[in-house]
Amino acid sequence: MEVATATEASAPAASAGPSRRSHPFPWLDLAISEPYYFLHLVAFFSYFAARSTVLSPDDGGELPSRLLRREIQAVLAFLVLFVVKIVKEENWETFIGDSLLYAKGLLLAVTLVIDYWLTITYLLGFLVIYAVAQQPPYDGLGHSNHLTPLQLEGLLTEEPATRFWLVEFRTSFSGTCIQASSVLPELSNIYSNKNISFGIIDLGHFPNAAAKYGISMWDHLPTYILFDKATEVARFPEITSESKVFVPKITKKLLCQHFNLDRRLIEYLSR
Structure with missing residues (x-):
């Protein structure tokens, strides 16, 4: 049974990395090439056109000043949330997803000052995106x-070839899976050795595997299972009634502690 080696698996990422780093504005290239980012960019910039249409330079009275105050409040609130996310988040995907969510909520709050029909229009636009x-x-x-x-x-x-396999079961249509998609690769860069390997299975392509490994396709995705040869020794989230109520946000620190990766690495190095 042939599977790409660690070196081969990381080759595409390694080859893509320098090209991205050599681009003077990699974030701009990503914003234009990815529909998700491009459509959000268009939606946010369209606010300036909508604002100028509603408010003319000759407008006076309460509305322009009230709108300006609301815009300043929204910008300050976003900056505070932005800084908090920078400090707390471990991965870029979650940071971007949460920041866009905050920005959309604040934009809807600002448009309420102008016209609630404009708010409804933006809400429908975000639903379409x-x-x-x-x-x-x-x-x-x-x-x-x-x-x-x-x-x-x-x-x-x-x-x-290795005793342990830590496998992530995910789908491409789950926002939680997308926001946690960098966690396992980054852990593999730190902990991959001859004693433990890392793998990813897309349940969107292989839905029958979900039932085989006791994974629900509608909640608890992604699921991480640690195998000792053919035996499951740990998983996250665990199959308990309590875990269905609340599942903590997936981070490298959380998975490292849950699967005792530091201890397993020390045991391997001490041989």
Whole structure:
């Protein structure tokens, strides 16, 4: 059973990295090339056109000053939330997703001052964007491998080259999966060795694997399972009634502690 090696798996990400770093404005290239970012960019910039249409230079009275105060309040609130997210978030995908959510909420609040029909128009526009475009996931693999369920079964049962496999089960249509898509590749760059390997299975392509591994397609995605050869030894989130009420946000620190990756790395290095 052949699976791309860690070096081969990380080659596309490595080759893409320099080209992105060499671009003077990589964020601008991403904003134009990705429909999700481009449509949001158009929606936010359209506010200035809508504002100038409603308010003429000769307008006086309460509305322009009230709108200006609301705009200043919205900008200040966004900057505070922006700084908080920079401090708290571990990955770029979650930071961008949450920042856009805050920006959309504040934009809707500002447009209420102008006209509630304008607010409804923007709300419908954001719903259309949500329906036609998705936030792009992290495009690197690190030292992880994209696997099929058959490949995973073979790796676990047919003389496994490594004792442990930490596998992420995700779908491309889940916002939570997209925002957590960089966590496993980044962990694999730190902890991948001859004792533990990392893999990713897209349940959107292999839905039958969800039932096989006891994973719900409608909640608890992504799911991470640690296999010791062919035996499951831990998973996150765990299958309990409590975990269905609240699942903490997925971070590298959370998974590292849950699966004891530091201890497993120390055990490997101390051999």
